[in-house]
Structure formats: structure tokens, C-alpha cells
Amino acid sequence: MTGTSETRRAGGRDRDAEGRARNARPRDGLGRPLPYGADGVERAPEGVVRRPEATVAEAQALLDAGRPFHAHEVFEDAWKAGPAEERGLWRGLAQLAVGLTHAARGNVTGGTRLLRRGAEEVEEWTSATGRPRPYDLDLADITGWARELAAVVERDAEPLDAARESPRLRGRPT
Template sequence: MVSPRDRDVAGRARNARPRDALGRPLPRGAVGEERAPEGVPRTPDEALTEAQRLLDAGRPFHAHEVLEDAWKAAPEEERQLWRGLAQLAVGLTHAARGNDRGAARLVERGAGNVAPYSAAPPHGVDVAGLVEWARRPLAVDRPFRLRGPGPARPPRADSTREVR
């Protein structure tokens, strides 16, 4: 018997199944990671701060959820930026899951979506730094910084797996 799809109070489809740290669904009843709540209204500054906190904590899937909410709520002239930021975060998610091809494609798409904002980056987003980060081999433990140069946290000495 197929169970009915999880829905929120507005009738939108939701997946209430628990998830692991990388957003993969776990069996019903399993203990999963605390999820970033969906549909939380945030200012751009709040969204960037929360997404960066999640990236720094090694939770790129959850950062992607925050950035996706910002994308959906953004004014038309900024939607491509937020979409690109969400794609960069989900690219890291795919890399951490071992899906190197998907990771590289999403990072490339994400960089392409944020690049048009390099002349006048909104909300202090380091567009030039993000585009540069996307050009280098993608290391799972060297996530990007949404504002300011450099990796969000230093690479671990034991990490050698890079994508591309």
C-alpha cells in the first residue's frame, strides 16, 4: 500500500521522512538530522547568514534549502542570483554524496547564474569570489564563502578527494 504524500497546511507537497546530514531520505521511523525548516521568511541578510552557518557546519544540503527559499521569495531581478547560490550549495551536496558529475554540472550552472551580478553584487555577495571558487577543482571540505574571500573553513589535512 502506498502512503499518501506528505502535505503542509497549504497543501504543498512535503517529504516528512527523516533525512541524513546530506539530505538523503531515511526509512520512516529512523532518526535523522534536524532539518532546516522550509518556507521560513528571511531577509536576504538573514538567508545569507544562515546559509553560511550551515555551510560552515558541513551541511550544504540544508544551506541549499535556505537559499532555495530565498530564491522563491526574491524579486524577479535577483532570482537568478539566489538560484545560482542554491545550485552552488547543492553542487557541494552532490560532491559530498560522491556524485562528482552532478556536482560539477551544478557548480558550473550555479556560477553561470551568479556571474551576471558581478558588476553590482547585491547584499554583499562575493560574486567574483564565488565564480573563482567554482573554477577550481571542487573539494568537498572547502565550501565557498557567500561574503568575503577564501574557503569557509580550512581544508582538513586528511582530505584529498577533489571533484572534476
Template sequence: MGSTGASSGRAAQPRDRDSEGRARNARPRDGLGRPLPYGTDGVERQPEGVVRTPEETVAAAQALLDEGKPFHAHEVFEDAWKSGPEGERTLWRGLAQLAVGLTHAARGNTGGGARLLRRGAEAVQEWAVESDDERPYGIDLPGLVAWAGELAGGVERHAEAVDAADQAPRLRGAA
């Protein structure tokens, strides 16, 4: 007869909760968002639910990408996706997917990274116009689509983790 509970003889650990009582994992994280053991020094997490202007979003995400923290950049894009105008959600969701794709590629999950890079590129493709004057918030979306395709192909061919900072895209084109 099987057991219906998950009794392993250990006392149940209380769940981590945020200030509103929602379940949140409070374990520290590394620069690629991987959980570290409690008590370990991790990378400061991005606060959730921050409403930024699009320009602030792009600047914050670029800084995190440049530091090799694409997981954290994804969280910045996710805030824009969730708080921005309905008509722009595909743009911000696609940018978040690109950041997560880079995260997976940097963690060594090259197959998952390539899939997410391609999915993100497909999502932002409709926004990818050639004219600098028409690019939303100055984001070089044609350049990002090309970057994502090249990186996806590269990680599939070589099947090894990439350096997130070295492979970070320029959101507004060449510096």
C-alpha cells in the first residue's frame, strides 16, 4: 500500500516568503541565476515588479548583460513585459527570452539556450525595422535577431557553455 504523504522522517522546512507572504525562494543566486546554498554570498537579486521607463529598462538590462548577468537582465525585461502597454508585451517578452537564452547557453544548456534565443528572435522580429528613426526605444532589433541566430548556431555546433559577458549583445547597436 502506497503512502499519500511525502513523509521522509524529516521535519518540513518552512517555505521562504516575501513581505506580502507569497512563496519566494530566498536562496542566494549566482550571476547566472543558479541557486546557491543558504548562507553563501550571492549576486544581489533584481527587485521584482519595478516599473521603469523603457529607456531605464534598456539601460538597466544592458548594464547587467555587460556584467555577465543575463538572468538578472531577463528579470528587468520581465518587469517591462508585465507592466508595459499591452501592445508592447511581445517586444519585452522577446527581449526577456533572448536574455534567458543567453543564460542557458552560459550555463551549458546549449540546446535550451539555442531554442530560447530563436524563440526570442522570432518574438522581436516583427519590431525589427531597418530605420534608426523607427526602432522602438533605439533598440537595434535587427542586430539582436542576427546576434541571436549566430549565437544559437554557435552553441549548437560547439555544444559548450559560453561566457555571458563576452557574448552579451549590444541592445542599441555597436558602442
């Protein structure tokens, strides 16, 4: 089997050292599984506990590189490992990254639904906590971006360039 040294095949399924299911197949830049042995892009390691600032920086770099699926995995780590009161924020950001992934793959329905769902989740979290800029995240800009992009995806119904359409998590440069 090819894959990471931390993953092994057991009973026809990829498993990590603790026996949890982990897909070790290589993936393309949009997270689509490739055949074992194919050259894929480097994957973001799963289950990494990062400081929130490192989560945002790593996710932004992946988004800028046109790899929103991989950014989703970084946000998912924060969602699963972070404090309970922040899970809605990280889950919403993960949904936005997956929405961008689906839109880039040409999945109009999945892209628009997840972009809108993620925007709602982030907005609900902001309203509930009164924190519009945690970790210097520009949540109003992010939710506006997601809603605008969902409308474009729905209207144009064709794959988009994930790198060109990626959000600026800390606001647009001036």
C-alpha cells in the first residue's frame, strides 16, 4: 500500500495506529481521491492541535493555493479539538471551505448549500458570542463572500477557480 507511514490497510480499509478509519489514498488539489500509487498533493495532517492563529494562517495558505478541501481539514481539526464554545465558528468555516471545494468541482447544489450553511453557522456563532473578529477573522466579510459566491455558483452553474475565488479570512488587503 502507498500512503503515509501512519496509516495501514486492515481488512480492506485504511486504518491509523489506533485502528480508526483513515483514507490513505492520495488526493488531488480539490481533495478527490486518486488511485493508490498515484501522485497526489501533500495532505494536511489530520488530528493536529494548532493554536487558533496557526489554524487561520495554515487554512489561508491552503485556500490561496486553491486547496479548499485541505483547508477544510485544518478547520475540522480546530472544530474537533478546540474549546466547545468555539466549535460553531470552526465548523462554519469548515463548511465554507467544503462549499468552495464543491463549487470548484462543479457541484452547484453542494457548493451553494454548504456556502450558505457555513455563512449561517458563522453568523449564528457571531450573534451568540458577540465576537465579530475572533483571532482577527473578518467574519462579516467572510459571510458576505460566501453568500455572494453562492449566488454566482448558482447563477453560472460551472466550476470555478478555487484559488481565485478563495476568501481573505482576515479581510481584503488594501
